[in-house]
Amino acid sequence: MSRSYLGEFEELVLLTVGVLYENAYAVAITKEIKEQSGRSVNVSAVHKSLYRLEEKGMLKSELGEAEAKRGGKRKRLFSITPYGKKALDESMELRTNLRNQIPEVAFKWQIG
Amino acid sequence: MTKKTSIPRLPYLFFKWYCRSDRFEELHGDLEEMFYDRLDEFGHSKASFYYYLDVLRCCQSYAWKKSTTQNTTIVMLKNYYKTSSRSLMKNPLNAFINVFGLSLAIGICMLVYGFTKYVYSIDQHHVNKESVFLTTIFVERDGTMQQNGLTPRPLATMLKEDFPQVRNTCRVEDQNAIVKHKDNVFHEQVRYVDPSFLEMFTFPLKWGVQDALGDMNSVVLSAQMAEKYFGSENPIGKDLQIIFGLENSKLFKVAGVAEEFPKASDIRFSFLLNFDNLAVGHKDYDEHDWGELLKATFIQLDEPHAIAEIEASMDKYKVLQNEAQNTWEIHDFAFEPLATLYERSPNIQSDISYGRGDNAASVIFLGIIGLFMLALACLNYINIAIVSATKRLKEIGVRKSIGATRQKVITQFLTENILVTTIALVFGFILGTAVIIPWFEAINDFSMEFTIYDPLLLIYLPLILLLTGVASGLYPSLYISKFHVSKIFKGSVEFGKKNPLTKIFLGFQLILACILITSAVVFTQNTRYTAKRGWGYNQKDVLYTAVSGEKEFDQLKALMQQESAVRAISGAANHVGTSALHAVVTLPPNNKYDVKELAVEANYFNIMGLKVIEGRDFNNHPGSDRQAIIVNETLVKNLKLDKPLGMELGYDSSKFEIIGIVKDFHSNNFFYPIEPIFFRVAEPENYQYLAMQVEDGEQSEVYAKLRQNWSSLFPEIPFQGGHQEDVWGLYYAEINGHTQFWQVIAIIAVMLAALGLYGLVTLNVSGRTKELSIRKVLGARLDQILSVITRQYTWLFVIALAIGAPASFFLISFVLDFAYAYHMPINYSGVATAVFLLIAVLLTTVFTQIGRLSKTNPVEGLKTE
Helix, strand or coil: CCCCCCCHHHHHHHHHHHHHHHHCCHHHHHHHHHHHHCCCCCHHHHHHHHHHHHHHCCEEEEEEEEEHHHCCEEEEEEEECHHHHHHHHHHHHHHHHHHHHCCHHHHCCCCC | CCCCCCCCHHHHHHHHHHECHHHHHHHHHHHHHHHHHHHHHHCHHHHHHHHHHHHHHHCCHHHECCCHHHHHHHHHHHHHHHHHHHHHHHCHHHHHHHHHHHHHHHHHHHHHHHHHHHHHCCCCCCCCCCCEEEEEEEEEECCEEEEECCEECCHHHHHHHHCCCEEEEEEEEEEEEEEEECCEEEEEEEEEECCCHHHHCCCCEEEECHHHHHCCCEEEECHHHHHHHHCCCCCCCCEEEEEEECCEEEEEEEEEEECCCCCCCCCCCCEEEEHHHHHHHCCCCCCCCCCCEECEEEEEECCHHHHHHHHHCCHHHHHHHHHHCCCCCEEEEEEEEHHHHHHHHHHEECCCCCCCHHHHHHHHHHHHHHHHHHHHHHHHHHHHHHHHHHHHHHHHHHHHHCCCCHHHHHHHHHHHHHHHHHHHHHHHHHHHHHHHHHHHHHHHCCCCCCCCCCHHHHHHHHHHHHHHHHHHHHHHHHHHCCCCHHHHHHCCCCCCCCCHHHHHHHHHHHHHHHHHHHHHHHHHHHHHHHHHCCCCCCCCCEEEEECCHHHHHHHHHHHHCCCCCEEEEEEECCECCCECEEEEEEECCCEEEEEEEEEECCCHHHHHCCCEEEECCCCCCCCCCCCEEEEEHHHHHHCCCCCCCCCEEEECCEEEEEEEEECCCCCCCCCCCCCCEEEEECCHHHCCEEEEEECCCCHHHHHHHHHHHHHHHCCCCCCCEEEHHHCCCCHHHHHHHHHHHHHHHHHHHHHHHHHHHHHHHHHHHHHCHHHHHHHHHCCCCHHHHHHHHHHHHHHHHHHHHHHHHHHHHHHHHHHHHHHCCCCCCCCCHHHHHHHHHHHHHHHHHHHHHHHHHHHCCHHHHHHCC
């Protein structure tokens, strides 16, 4: 079992950071998750996960450019680190592995 | 119209306050972006609302400022909390002793608070308490000036006319009457007042109107009386018949019902009638007679300080009064504000307030007991903390060597102390409200209306916490933090055993315990003593009942004489134990004395078993001895009569010759001193009581017969009689209450002292395990070890008891003299019991420890670190 434990929501955030590439900052990530998964997400939860993932070393970040619609404030842009990719791959692998191990019989439901 | 687009300021400032500066830009940028997005979509108010939510949601650790100094303090406090709770859990016995002792003490402090508050809030609910005054007079009695609550009848009316400062006056008079509604007929006390009564005093009405008393035909009831006569329904408009005397009654309409009186109130009423009804009930009542006195005259001023002017110009009333009669020669008038009336009442004779001095005294006693208990518990804490610190010396050493200053160590121990006291406070609070206060109310049969929803309590309890915290924690923490690191690790700290203060504390505890145990023993003995003490007359086989006048008396007497068990029957206008007339007698030249008068039938002395020790009894011929009186010993003593027999006393503008002296007897219970009393022969038409002597053992049957005869003769009038033995009513219940209180207090005190001692001895023995083990190995017998351990407490005990025993003796003598006019002769048994009990506690404690030591293998003892 990998030592880098990824929470379900964290994994979602990590994936979305990857999807958005160069434009991954909190507000965009929140919107993207909402759009793709249909879940209502609030921005503070996303903040929390982003900083946590950065602490764990799975994300790195830099300040972007100032924008008028942000009251002239810069945004923090996140990108995946190699360690983050490894954590993602391991997580995916674990899931695929487990999925493949389920015997076909388990899905053959008797109807009626 | 321009749209509002600004970000709400309040949450913005809040965000700015909590957010760490390095993340402020990016985080607030996000929030702003979302705000503007929503502004376009939903409009300003909804966007602002979401912004509020976001600011609150973002208030999490990732966004917080990191303050370095604050953090270490919190970490240190956490560490203190952890070590403290560990050391408490490691020694649950000590923790229990500390928490239990402090909780008990705090519980008693809550009682002290509740009771004090009760006593000092009596009659404080009147809105006008500062501007309403009771008029009092000063008269000369027994050679000194005496303040008296009675006032001349016409005074109120004249004050109102003469002084513009007086807004209102109110006359008050009480009379007994029979009150009847359908089948409910009872003897009651009726209060006649001016209509201003309900205006001057704050008695909110549950039903009815404030000016109800303006009507001559209206009556205002207390909630209790409304319940008694009409049940829970609204009685407004119902009829109530008030019977003033034979063939003299009047129908009243209920016009008001007062709310339940506050528990802490003294001036109350059952029935209020318009003052002018007094003349209806008593045809000869003359309200303009300066020669007669009134129960109470209240005045209300617009400006309370104007009372001085009025007080200074009262002279003309003195003249008026003193011309009219001379028994009540007024030397001065004084006005007592309602606010302090209850408190001052013990110094004022026959005033309307029944303030008793012993309430104030009880507050002081309880306060002292509370302090004693707190002291006992704190001393336990200090002793145990100091001695148990031996086991934590290394911990202190380590803390100091890795950089803790002395201040930090002090903080640590104070934190630990606060932890313990806070736990104790919680338990004490529960104990106080759920156990101690209800118990105290039960044994004293009253309710102090204690409530935990009291803002003052929020100040009082933390104050107690602070006091106990500082008192118990400061010394140990100063003491423990003093040691040098090097000495601690070298093991050269001389500790615990030789601390003189520990011994002084323990000694002090022993003295306190000694005093409290002595009190309990003496109070118990005294209760038994007073139960057996003679009353000075025969109370066992006497039955009595109230009658009104000769006719009733004769009818009842005729019926009762047919009973074979009735030995003799006597009539009386006043009766020992139930009523006595206040009288003023004069001795030449013109010295006045307050005495009590009992007017009785000639054979009364035989029936009551009163002993005439000098002179003679009344002659049993109708019409004889009309100008003769028989006095008691106290009267002879108080009036300093040399040869009393044959002397004449002036009374009621006539002369009476003393023909006999009766032995002193208790007409009142043992709390009160025997009063000077004289007897004279009563006119049969004045008979108010029928007293009879019955065969011993037949009391109950005769009593039943008496009740039966009464109800067949006078079905309309409620029966008012009883066994003479019951005239003191609640007296025995009350002194039983006292005893129970002291016993419980003493048990608690012994428990606290024993627990403290036990804790100390246990720690001492376990601290010396090695030494004692070596002694054992080398062949010491158990009794030798016993003497080694007890030796260090022997002197302490001797000195503590040498101080404690005499102190207890004098204190208890003082308390008994103070509380009881008649109590048992004080002996040494109480003190002796206390001394033996304490020595027994010491020995038991030491023996249990020795017992444990004897069972362990000395090798185990030597192995211990």
